[in-house]
Amino acid sequence: MTGPAAAAGPGRRRFAWIFALPVLLVALVLGGAGTASAHASLDSTDPVSGSTLPSGPPTVTLRFSESVSTELGGVKVLDPAGKRVDSGNPEHGIGGGSTVRVKLLSGLGPGTYTVAWRVVSDDSHPVSGAFTFNVIRASAGANVSGLGQGTDSAVNFADGVARWAAFLSFALLSGSVLFLVALRPAAVGRFRVWMLLFASWAGLLVSTVAALMFYGPRASGLSFSSAFDLDVLRVTLDSKLGRALSVRILVLGAAGALLGYLVAVLGEAERRARIVLGSAWVLLSTGLAATWSMADHASVGRQAPLATAADIVHLLAMGCWIGGLAVMLTLLFGPDRDEDGEELPGGLDVPAVGTFSKAAMASVSVLAVTGVYAAWRQVGSFDALFSTTFGLLLILKVNFVVLMIAAAWVARRWLQARLRSRAGAGARAGDPLPQRRTLQRAVGAEAALAIAVIAVTAVLVNTEPGRTAWEREQATKPRTVSVTQQYDAGGSAGIAAGKGLVEAVVDPARTGTNTVDVFVRDPQKNPIDPPEVTAAIALPDKQIDGITLALEHIGPGQWRAQNVSLPMAGTWQLSVSVRTSEIDRATVTLPVKVR
Known part of the structure; x- marks a missing residue:
């Protein structure tokens, strides 16, 4: 198409996407959803919290809203003097994985007993709390401070940095390779591009190992030094998230081998070989994404299989967009010629940027649909959206994404005009990029916002979903x-x-x-x-x-x-x-x- 209508169409469609994402979010949140369990909550206890018994009970039982594990936590029962009176070996009761029971010593004296508990919910996140009951009469209770109810701030910081670095490294690694295979295979020979690929792979490996080390101390409420305790690491490896992280390391080994092969042959590979290599890389990237989705919020509650699949697709779309941006930035800001004045292979041209523009918009569409579904499942109401930490973080993430879309629209509007002006003759590979500095600034701003989105996402996946946080708050009112x-x-x-x-x-x-x-x-x-x-x-x-x-x-x-x-x-x-x-x-x- 040519003429005024054709000139207005692409820009309007892109501008419409700036508003489509929050509108879709609002519409689906208003629609409500069935319960999406995540972050187990304590439903009831036996003895009942605050109750007074005529004699000491033989056991203490805690019932949760979903299956929990105690390997990285535990249940402590303290007498009025702060002495432990439990057996120290909590086990699952008649209710299965959602019930935890611990035996008590016989002959408990009168007074107030304190139960401090810490468990890991089925979405791999630690939950803790405490309550009291009385035997014969009430008295002063034990001090529960120092019982592992919180988490060391240094552990929280290190774990947060590891999660953020893992998300960023995955996005860069998965998407940059796809960009090179599909659009610029010759660019793999550039040193800066090679360094981007290696740094992304190494960053994901190091951050995964760090996450594995710090998950045990965070889940157990232990100190920073316990990250180097082999006993803690052994228990971590037996946990749901520990197994997922172990699988990620194994898949990364295969990805590293394929990456090395790609760097060696991609520049000279024919179309059929590139298709095979690209397909193999997509499979490995899917495996890496699954190590997040199958051990987090998406893996529990109703519609878990659909939510897990949607989360994997969401992560892959994020990688396609952000990884492609990273390669574009590397090529835009890197030199076009070597020290001898020879032109470096794989430089950007108008058709390549135009193709990536279309792929980026497709990725945005997928991100919008899967992100809205996740919000619908994990938030479910305006009350939860605007009054919980998860909801506020989600709003912040949506705002960053909207700004990214706006930056992308501004950056590429000139490109569509350029392509339309060449509609008669057609844009050819090797055509110089017009307004290169404008594109550098816009793509740089888009990439900076992408880093902010990943940072918010890293916090989101470790935050109690808005729906369960809201329901728990209402239940305690x-x-x-x-x-x-x-x-x-x-x-x-x-x-x-x-x-x-x-x-x-x-x-x-x-x-x-x-x-x-x-x-x-x-x-x-x-x-x-x-x-x-x-x-x-x-x-x-x-x-x-x-x-x-x-x-x-x-x-x-x-x-x-x-x-x-x-x-x-x-x-x-x-x-x-x-x-x-x-x-x-x-x-x-x-x-x-x-x-």
Whole structure:
């Protein structure tokens, strides 16, 4: 196409992409999603947190929202003096991988006992916490500081740098090789290009080894020096992430061998050989990307296979874009001639930059679709998007990506005009690049923003997903649950007419100790006092039979049961029986959601 319409089309399409990404994000976040479990949360404990027992329990049991491991963590139970009273060997209970149980010593004395726990969730991230229970009576509890509830700041910093370097090195390595194979095979002979390839491969190897060393101390809450402890490393290698990192090192060995072969033969390789080499490199890059996706947020929860595949594609698209940018920068800022004045092979020309422009936009499209899907799965609501650390980091990442797209659009708009002006004769390989300095600045800005995107991504993958963080925050907020239902016990007149309303109020409707208030009213909502009101509560889903509540009449139409222990989260069934005469009785069942 030529003429004004053709001239406006490409620019408008690129400009539209600047706004399409955040619009898609907002639309899909609004759509909601099913629960995408990640970062295990503690659902319930036995003994219940804050409860008082008549004697010491034989075990302490913790139930989580997903499978967890304790090899890099553990459970410590301390008496009021701070002495350990557990066996030191936590194991999975009847609930499988989501339940952790530790045996206690017999003959526990009276006082407050502290349970400090640290586990690794199924998405390879450490989670920790503490709670207390009382035996016979409460007392001063043990000091939980120094029990490994936090992580050494030096370990966090080193681990963060390793994760960022690994992401950057992977993007540079995977995409730069593809760029060279597809567009500029002769450029592999340039020293700067060769150094880019070697530095990317070496950077990914070193950062992976560093991540392997520091994962154990971060997951266990140990000091920086423990990164060099062989026992810690041995346990790390048996973990989910440890196995993934080990596989990455093995794949990197194969990638290094292929990279060496590519450097040696790519400059003279024919088209068919380049296709074979490029296909082999794509397979190895996919294997490297999978070592992230199969051990992180994407690997757990609903739609895990689809989420894992989408995450792998997301990483590959990121590599195609950023790796190609790196080679372009290397060629743009590098010399075009050697010391003897001979032109260096593989220089950039108009057709090559135009082809990469199209490939970059395709990569952006893939990044947008897969990124929005991940956001939809891991955020799920505007509340989680704007009030959690994960959501705010995601917004920051989207902003950086939008700026990258804008920089790319500005940088390449002149190229489209250049190509259209040559539509009659066609742009030819070897044509000089117009406005080279403008392209250098724009591509440099795009690359700088890409580094910022990778930095935010490295933090994102180690941050609790917005959905689970929001749900956990809501679950810990003080609240009450109120449920009302009509009853009809029969009868002929007055109270004996047997019709009215039963309202149950449970406060705070969380696992642990609760207060249950039962209100009985006539059809006009006036309080009434039937001859007898009884209640029981059960959790059928967890095979917990009805627990009779000790109701106390405390006012007109109001009965209260205090210190009601609800040990597990779920929808409990509160059965209230109202007797209105010697023979008339009605029982209603009220659902009570406990978090």
